[in-house]
Amino acid sequence: MEEIPTPSKEQPHHPLDDLIRTDRIPHIWCPGCGIGTVFSACLAALKASGINLQKTVMVSGIGCSGRAAGYVKLDSFHTTHGRAIPFATGLKLANPELNIVVFSGDGDLFAIGGNHFIHAARRNMDITVICVNNLNYGMTGGQVAATTPYLAKSTTTPAGNPETPFNLPLMAYACGATYVARWTMLHIRDLTDSITEALCKKGFSFIEALSPCPVNYGRRNKQKPLDMLKLYQEKAIIKNDADPATLDIDFEKGIILGKFIDLDRPTFIENYDKIYRPSRLQENVPELNS
Amino acid sequence: MLKQIEGSQAVADVVALCRPNVISAYPITPQTHIVEDLSVIVGQGKLDAEFVNVESEFSAASVVLGASAAGARTYTATSSQGLLLMAEVIYCISGMRLPIVLTCANRAISAPLSIWNDQQDSMAVRDAGWIQLFAEDNQEAADLHIQAYKIAEQTFLPVMVCMDGFILTHAFEPVDIPEQKQVDDFLPPFKPRHIVDPRWPRGIGLYADPRFYMETRYILHRAMEKSEKTIKEVSADFAKTFGRDSGGFIKTYKLKEADVAIVSMGSVVGTIKDLIDQLEEEGKKVGLLQICSYRPFPRQEIYNILKDKMNIVVLEKCISLGRGGILASDIRWSFPRAEKKDRNISSFIAGLGGRNITSDDLRYMVERVEKEPVELEFLGLKKELISDKDL
Numbered sequence: 001m002e003e004i005p006t007p008s009k010e011q012p013h014h015p016l017d018d019l020i021r022t023d024r025i026p027h028i029w030c031p032g033c034g035i036g037t038v039f040s041a042c043l044a045a046l047k048a049s050g051i052n053l054q055k056t057v058m059v060s061g062i063g064c065s066g067r068a069a070g071y072v073k074l075d076s077f078h079t080t081h082g083r084a085i086p087f088a089t090g091l092k093l094a095n096p097e098l099n100i101v102v103f104s105g106d107g108d109l110f111a112i113g114g115n116h117f118i119h120a121a122r123r124n125m126d127i128t129v130i131c132v133n134n135l136n137y138g139m140t141g142g143q144v145a146a147t148t149p150y151l152a153k154s155t156t157t158p159a160g161n162p163e164t165p166f167n168l169p170l171m172a173y174a175c176g177a178t179y180v181a182r183w184t185m186l187h188i189r190d191l192t193d194s195i196t197e198a199l200c201k202k203g204f205s206f207i208e209a210l211s212p213c214p215v216n217y218g219r220r221n222k223q224k225p226l227d228m229l230k231l232y233q234e235k236a237i238i239k240n241d242a243d244p245a246t247l248d249i250d251f252e253k254g255i256i257l258g259k260f261i262d263l264d265r266p267t268f269i270e271n272y273d274k275i276y277r278p279s280r281l282q283e284n285v286p287e288l289n290s
Numbered sequence: 291m292l293k294q295i296e297g298s299q300a301v302a303d304v305v306a307l308c309r310p311n312v313i314s315a316y317p318i319t320p321q322t323h324i325v326e327d328l329s330v331i332v333g334q335g336k337l338d339a340e341f342v343n344v345e346s347e348f349s350a351a352s353v354v355l356g357a358s359a360a361g362a363r364t365y366t367a368t369s370s371q372g373l374l375l376m377a378e379v380i381y382c383i384s385g386m387r388l389p390i391v392l393t394c395a396n397r398a399i400s401a402p403l404s405i406w407n408d409q410q411d412s413m414a415v416r417d418a419g420w421i422q423l424f425a426e427d428n429q430e431a432a433d434l435h436i437q438a439y440k441i442a443e444q445t446f447l448p449v450m451v452c453m454d455g456f457i458l459t460h461a462f463e464p465v466d467i468p469e470q471k472q473v474d475d476f477l478p479p480f481k482p483r484h485i486v487d488p489r490w491p492r493g494i495g496l497y498a499d500p501r502f503y504m505e506t507r508y509i510l511h512r513a514m515e516k517s518e519k520t521i522k523e524v525s526a527d528f529a530k531t532f533g534r535d536s537g538g539f540i541k542t543y544k545l546k547e548a549d550v551a552i553v554s555m556g557s558v559v560g561t562i563k564d565l566i567d568q569l570e571e572e573g574k575k576v577g578l579l580q581i582c583s584y585r586p587f588p589r590q591e592i593y594n595i596l597k598d599k600m601n602i603v604v605l606e607k608c609i610s611l612g613r614g615g616i617l618a619s620d621i622r623w624s625f626p627r628a629e630k631k632d633r634n635i636s637s638f639i640a641g642l643g644g645r646n647i648t649s650d651d652l653r654y655m656v657e658r659v660e661k662e663p664v665e666l667e668f669l670g671l672k673k674e675l676i677s678d679k680d681l
Contacts, residue, residue: 062403080371080400082346111345112316112375140317141326144343155326156317156343158333163343 019043019053021073028067030138032218032225034185034211038132039068041188041209042103045195046074056099059088061108063139064213065132068103082113085120088127096269099199100126106133106147110166114146121175121204123268128198128205131168134213142216149249153220168208170244173261178203180261182247184210184232187257194259203267210255231255292466297428297458298323300465301367301393301451304432306337307473308391308439310365312357314342314350318372319405320455321395325367347372351379351392358388359494361485363439366390369455370397370411377415380448384419384510386494387483389442389449391435392420396556396607397455398643406644407455408607409556412584413616419510421445421517422585423537424555425453428463433528433536436473440524443480445517452584454557454607456644468532476531514586521583539588541580542595544570548577550656551599553592553621554606555581558640558647562605565652576656581617592624603636603659605652605669614666615639634663645670 014020020043029035046053053074060069062081069076079087088100102109109117109131120127136154137143144154144161147168151160172180179201183191191209198205212218212228231251240258247256266274273280295303302324305313313332315325332341340357344350347368354364368376373394383390394412398404412422421441425431431453438449453459484492498506518539525538535541543563545551552562559580569576579595581588596602604618613619618637625633636659641647651669658664 078403081375112347114345137317140319140322143317143322143326146345155322156329156341158330 016040016043016047019046019073021071024071027071029064030213030215032212032214033064033138034134034209034213035065035068035132037185037188038065038130038191038209038211039071039103041185041192042068042101042130042195043072044192045199046101048192049196049199051099051199055097056101057088057091058101058103059084059091060102061104061113063105063108063137064134065103065105066108066139082108082111082116084108085113085116085127085129089120089125092125092127093269096126100128101199102127102129104129104131105138106131106135106168107137107145110168110171111146118171118175121172121177121206124176124178124204124265126202126204126267126269128195128207130195130207130209132209132211133168134211134217135165136213136217138213138216142213142220149251152217154217155220165249167244167248169206169247169260172206173244176204176265177206177261178263178265179205179259180244181206181259182208182210182257184236184255184257185212186229186232187236190238190257197259201262203265210249291469292464294462295428295465295467296323296460296462297431297453297465298395298460299327300428300432300467301435301453302327302331303467304435304473305365305391305393306331307468307470308365308436308477309337309363310339311362312340312342312354312364313366314344314353314357314364315366315368316344316347316350316372318347318369320397320407320459321367321369321372321393323459324393324395328365347375348379351376351383354390355379355383355386355388358383358390359386359484359486361480361482361487363443363480364390365392367393367395369395370399370405373411374399374414377418380415380418380420382495383448385506387446387513389439389446389480391438391442392448392450393435394450394452395455395459396452404643405455407457408642408644409452409454410608410642412450412452413608415450416585416616419447419514420585421447421449421514421521421583423449423451423521423583424581425451425458426557426559426580428453428458428461428465429534430536431458432465432467433532433534436468436477437524437528437537439480440477441517441520444520444524445513446483447513447517452556457557466534472532476528518583518586518588521586537582539583540591540595541582543578543580544575545577545579545595548575548599549601550574550576550659551579551596551602552576552652552656553579553581553596553602553604553617555584555617556607558605558607561647561649562652565649565656568649569653569656574656584617587620589620589624592621596624597629600632601634601659603638603655603664605638605640605647605655607639607641609639609642618666634659636664637666638664638669639666640669642668
């Protein structure tokens with residue numbers, strides 16, 4: 001008679017465990033939150049990209065998504081609110097060999113830190129910025145953000161948001177980003193592929209990942225936990241190379257996803273070296289050829 | 291009307307009764323409930339005000355600066371990193387003599403990141419020319435806002451009402467929320483001194499070269515000193531109108547006969563008072579001096595009341611790194627040089643980053659200073675977490 005093996009008392013390993021500080025788990029993200037899915041897409045992409053993880057750093061700002069820096073088993077920095085990108089800029093300039101991933105939320109990157117985003121894109125800093133967009137400030141309890149849809153309710157717009165939200169891919173493109181994509185946390189393979197591609201690409205890459213926040217955003221806008229996912233499924237229109245000006249998020253007409261921008265221009269460091277360190281470039285030439 | 295209410299809600303309700311025209315704030319723990327509650331009050335049409343949601347504290351402070359300069363009564367609230375981000379505007383607001391009222395829900399400062407209570411944040415801007423009032427409980431926090439508008443609009447100095455984050459902001463206590471009429475009678479409509487108005491063009495905050503700059507600082511310093519009188523008058527007036535003592539300069543508890551005088555401010559004075567009662571039963575005479583107005587600093591009052599006390603201990607939730615206790619320095623400065631010799635002024639730092647200050651901690655502190663004066667000690671420090679390598 002065949003012996004039935006006793007199940008191991010040890011927890012089964014997750015395939016991404018080697019990239020996670022497992023001692024920090026359980027994480028703080030709420031039930032139904034999409035950040036964990038975007039985070040695991042990011043970790044899977046880090047593996048798939050083949051970049052040297054010993055020379056990869058994750059930088060986050062403040063907020064729910066900002067906690068990612070605390071869970072990843074890489075060199076990581078949890079900066080002050082909104083300052084992930086300038087912090088990443090400093091890291092890159094001090095050590096251009098590093099691969100820098102900024103993983104943060106819409107509130108952190110586009111409200112309090114919005115100024116830094118536009119200038120890093122303008123300079124074409126060689127970093128990859130992943131923005132989890134959950135349409136509100138989740139960590140502080142669901143206040144209106146720069147991405148909250150017009151008329152949506154939040155704890156600081158109880159009668160509806162009177163403001164117009166950002167079209168993030170348009171802003172990234174207009175500021176000079178060389179790679180711009182948008183996916184939802186439901187489109188996990190596309191999202192993972194896109195992050196992989198962005199990690200391997202030189203220059204300022206930006207990926208917006210739409211993610212539900214049922215506890216704060218959904219609850220106040222009469223959405224059940226699965227409603228946002230259904231919207232992602234039903235309203236998603238995959239349209240690569242779409243005109244960035246047409247990418248406003250519209251939950252009725254459709255949410256356009258895809259890779260919108262993929263072009264090349266010199267990075268900040270390349271331009272800087274050309275003008276201020278021409279000798280270094282020359283010195284490096286034989287090395288580069290060898 | 292007495293209500294069982296969260297501290298933040300009490301502050302929001304009372305601020306609304308003060309009829310601000312423009313409110314602008316950015317959410318930050320533990321201040322968030324105050325502005326959420328105000329947004330609901332405005333959203334329900336109970337207060338006719340502009341509620342401006344902004345993208346950072348820097349913008350929040352700038353919005354109320356502009357609104358105040360245009361003649362509006364304004365309100366904002368923040369904490370910790372938010373107050374530090376506002377710092378540039380904080381100095382401009384006092385420099386432009388704009389009577390803005392701000393609530394600081396006191397919280398520790400990064401790094402490392404902490405959302406919990408201490409008083410380092412407001413200390414970081416103590417020299418900015420803002421009146422700083424510290425609340426002991428939620429009733430006082432609510433009352434201080436009504437007084438703050440009156441003080442600010444009489445002195446043309448901004449007022450920061452400091453209340454301990456979580457310990458007060460998130461605590462439910464019975465708070466007497468006054469009627470609108472009572473507040474209206476106490477607080478007349480804001481009469482701005484200078485308004486930015488295209489009909490009478492004037493510039494504020496403009497360039498002052500070395501021929502002029504220093505005088506502006508001197509005038510501001512004198513205005514801060516002179517505001518002492520207004521703070522006292524408004525507090526006395528408040529007591530007369532509303533029937534309870536709130537705010538003012540300093541308060542004492544069983545200090546007259548005390549052998550040991552504890553000096554502190556904020557919510558911890560409640561725990562101190564409990565301990566004083568316990569010690570009294572055990573036959574020990576300990577008293578309290580509570581600082582309500584930290585800036586302007588009530589030096590003369592403190593001297594008058596403490597001049598016979600030879601054993602003083604200062605307990606505070608903040609530190610000047612490289613120097614020591616901040617409030618302790620102020621207290622030590624309150625005595626003339628010649629009188630300092632025989633007087634022991636001990637300094638204790640406690641509760642940083644939200645560590646609880648227990649009655650046992652305070653009992654230890656009193657027993658410690660009964661034996662010998664203490665130059666500086668961190669109360670409740672976990673020595674086992676610190677290795678020699680760290681030092």
